[in-house]
Amino acid sequence: MSALGRVVRSGVGRRRVQTVVIALVVLVAVAAAVLGGSLMVASTAPFDRAFAQQHGAHLTAQFDAAKVTADQLAATAKASGVTAAAGPFPTAAVNPVDDHDRPLPPITIAGRAVRDLPVDAVTLAAGRWVSGPGEIVLHTDGRLPPGLQPTVGDVVTLPDLPGSPRLTVVGLARSVSETAGGWVVPEQIAALTPTGAVAAYQMLYRLAAADTDAQVDAARAAVQAGVAAGALTGARSWLTVRLHSVGNSILFVPFLIAFGVLGVLMAVLIIGNVIAGAVSTGTHRIGILKALGFTPHQVVRAYTAQALIPAATGAGLGVVAGNLLVVPVLSQTNKIYGTSDSGVTPWVNVVVLAGALVLVSLTAWAAASRAGRLRTVDVLAVGRTPGPGRGQWAARLTSRLPLPRPVTLGLAHPFARVLRTATIVAAIAFGTAAATFAVGLGSSLNEIQATEDHGDVAVMAGGPPTEPKPGEAPRMMTPPEPPDPVAVVKAITAQAGTSGYSGSAMTEVTVAGLTGPVEAHAFIGDNSAYGYRMISGRWFSQPNEIVVATPFLTATHTRVGDTIALTDHGTQLRVRIVGEVFNTEDRGMEVVTALTTLAAAEPDLRPLTYDITLRPGVDREAYVAGLNAALSGAATAVIAEEGTDEVIIIINSLAGLLTVLLLTVAALGVLNLVVLETRERVHDLGVHKALGMTPRQTIAMVIASVVVTGLIGGVVGAPVGVFLQRLVVTGMAGSAGFRLPDSVVDIYHPAELALFGLGGLAIAVLGALLPAVWASRVRTATALRTE
Structure with missing residues (x-):
């Protein structure tokens, strides 16, 4: 060598x-x-990568089975512009009910025996693919709150069909093209098609050119030309799905x-x-x-x-x-x-x-x-120790402090090597910033989640669910007919423990300047603003006043204080925008107003649901039992579901993991630099030990040497974390067209910021513990011989 x-x-x-x-x-x-x-x-x-991974369908087409055969549809795979196709798949539209007798959203089910196809290769999230009749795989997008998404092993019932067929959920899957809400084997579709209903087929196409609406429309026209007139009943472009995703x-x-x-x-x-x-x-x-x-x-x-x-x-x-x-x-x-x-x-x-x-x-x-x-x-x-005179001013200054001498010696150490100290400060500041950012981000997301909470108890139209008799299929709840608001409000206000309530009804209106309809959320009651967060302006207080979210203002080129025209069932309504609210419903395009605003157009519009807030200390279960007795079946009171969106759980988990990593890196950086400092000063350490410094005093001196850097790093890092939290949270909202209320952005309290600042000290002390213990165990003679 x-x-x-x-x-x-x-x-x-x-x-x-x-x-x-x-x-x-x-x-x-x-x-x-x-x-x-x-x-x-x-x-x-992310969507484009998922679309490429799953060979997503650029065009999803629905056909009338009475006007076209399966062979004719298969031949459309050779239409101009089509590079690959899958199908035809028989389809049926169903209205499922879950294990708890709760209606699920209506979905289209496709009969499909194979999951992994050249077009729309569905990804399994849980369970397996269907293998026979009586089984179903449901589509999931991973965003439903816990308790609302059926799981593998659940049974869904189709009470609208003869015999109320029951299907066992054997898997959860995701189609990036969103081609169906569920999948069964093809032979199951016949039992899921109501008597007299028109059978339907689905075809999935990949196109040579599909970057613009015009290109997709051209391919659609080519497919349509290959079948009989009227056979194509509907089609959806991947660009529409992409925009939403x-x-x-x-x-x-x-x-x-x-x-x-x-x-x-x-x-x-x-x-x-x-x-x-x-x-x-x-x-x-x-x-x-x-x-x-x-x-x-x-x-x-x-x-x-x-x-x-x-x-x-x-x-x-x-x-x-x-x-x-x-x-x-x-x-x-x-x-x-x-x-x-x-x-x-x-x-x-x-x-x-x-x-x-x-x-x-x-x-x-x-x-x-x-x-x-x-x-x-x-x-x-040069040797291994700092040059004479470096940091002497700090040593003289700290010696005047009413602290033990080992501590004052340690406090002066960082000033002997300013550049090295600056690197320790930077490392600690990074760790502190990461922790501050992660906690702030989690708090902001929890505040956003809180905007979806509109009460402690919910009252829904329909009677309470009943347990089926042995051998009887589960029955759907009473059809959701709006109950008499006078009777419901009387029962709610008379119930002991009620703090406030609001009843809400949904309808669609058109807005001057927008091409499509938007949802209108109409309220009655004294607590309609509960859960909403105002950004500017105020909540509506009288008829013909509305509050809207930022995307609505952007789309209509309006601002708070402007008057716009709504059209509801042919009746034009002049309304004034009195407030900007944080509301993600309908992607921020929802209009929120008083029920009386829509009375001229829809005099029979009634609230379908009611949200109730309770006084502190009221037992929810007892309250619900008493209210249901008072409602006498006119409506059903239930405890409002609580839970955190899965997406927020994922974000918080990622933030926690990454914060632990960054804190570990910061602590290791401190550990390394303290080891270097300790080894460089090992001869000085021997002198101190020879003069009577005990192991405990040695540990105190080494740890004291990082106190100043830890405090400075914390003081620097905490504001950086706050800045990063504000930047990211507002960026997350701004990318979707929203502005955020102060309650979501300004979530730090002064006491919390002080703790984050002290967190830098905790990182420094944690990193210095091992070198401090090592220094306390070095023998005096060994240290004195080292130069």
Whole structure:
């Protein structure tokens, strides 16, 4: 082995603690960078990637089975512009009821024996594909709140059909093209088609050109030309589905990018700090090597190799760890985006690994070349401790504090090497910013979730569900006929424990300047504003006043205070916009107003549901039982469902995981730099021990040396985290066209910010514990012999 090789090997073996720290820091930093990079990739065109992965259908067409045969439909696969087709699949429209006798949304069921097709290869989220009659796979988009999405093993009933067929849910799947709400075997469709109903077929097409509506329409016309007139009863373009899906997923892109960038920047900062510190501690040894005849170039090569060996080991393990972390994380983002990513994109691994090694090489080269260029006598004179006079002002200042001397000595240490201290502050600030951001993001999302809560108890039209008799199929609840509002309001207001109530009815109106209808949500009662968050203006207080969300104002080019025209059942209504509210219903295009506003157009419009808030301490179950007795079957009171949207759970889980990673990297960075400081001052430590410093005092001195940096890092990092939270949350909303109320954005309390600031101190102390214990155990004679 060459002399240079022996120097490298001895350097790596002699500094075992530093070698292990470098490997650990690079491992965690690379893992965070792999995860961050993967999240940024997952944020790029998620719908388009899912569409490509599932070979989505550019055109979904519905046909009348009485006017076209299956063979004729199969022949349309050769229509101009069509590159691939699947079908025909028999279809049926059904109105299912779940295990709890609750009506589910009407869905179209397709008879399809095979899941993985050249067009619309459906992705299974749970369970398996149908294999025979009596089974169904339901479509899921992963966004329904817990308790509302049927699960594998549930039974859905179709009470509108003869014999009330029952289907067991054997799987949950997702079609990026949204071609059906459920799938059964083809032979099951006949039993699901009502007597006298027209049978239907579905065809799925992929097109050679489908980037514009005109291109899709041209292909549709070509398909239609191949069948009899009137056979094509409906068609949907993938561009329509894409618009809706992108609007949902784009909310989370700023979040993923923010944490991805944090992970990558944190990795760069910590790796650079660790390597620069590792080389700087070898300055004295570099002088010895130069005195023995090593050239500056050989010195640089030696110390670069010493840094690369543990760094390469850590980077390799970090890539493996990052890939292992990405698998469960991507399974969560797949639920948001509908993608089927199963691992890291290979180029992410390559870029992160190469980037880490290049960063280590450049940092080590820069630090070693600086020492290598110095004259041998100057390098030997530098030694391992700071130059005389550096930080003396801080030592004199802290000595005046009414604190034990070991503590004041530690407090003065950071000022001896200002640049190194700045790197520790930066690492702690990153960790603090990540924690502040994650907690703030979770609080903001919880506030958004709270806007969907409109009461403690809900009253719905129809009688209470009844248990079926043995052998009897479950029965649907009483048809939702609006109950008499006078009777319902009388029962609600008379019930002890009622704090407030609101009744709501839904209808559709047209708005001047908009081409399609929009939903109108009409209220009665004294608590209609409960759960809503105002952005500007006020809540409506009289007829002909409305409140709307930001997308509505944007689409109609109006603002609060303007008057617009609504048309309801042919009657034009002049209404005034009195408030801008945060309301995501109907993608922010919903009109919210008093029921009396619509009375001129729909005098018989009645509330279908009622939301009730209770006084503090009222027992919900007892209240519901008493109210149902008072309603006497005219309507049904139930406890309002509680739960957090799955998407919010996913975001909070990701934020927690990434925060732990970043805090770990920050703590390891502090650990490494404190180890360097402790080793550089080991001779001073021996002097202190010889003068009577006890192990406990030694630990106090080392920990005190990071107190100032921890506090500064926390003070710097907490505001950065707040800024990042505001930037990302407003970016998430702005990407969907919404503005946010102050209650969603301004979620930090002064006491919380103070705790986040102290969190920097916690990171610093955590990172300094191991070096402090090591320093307390060093023997005095060993420390005094070290120079």
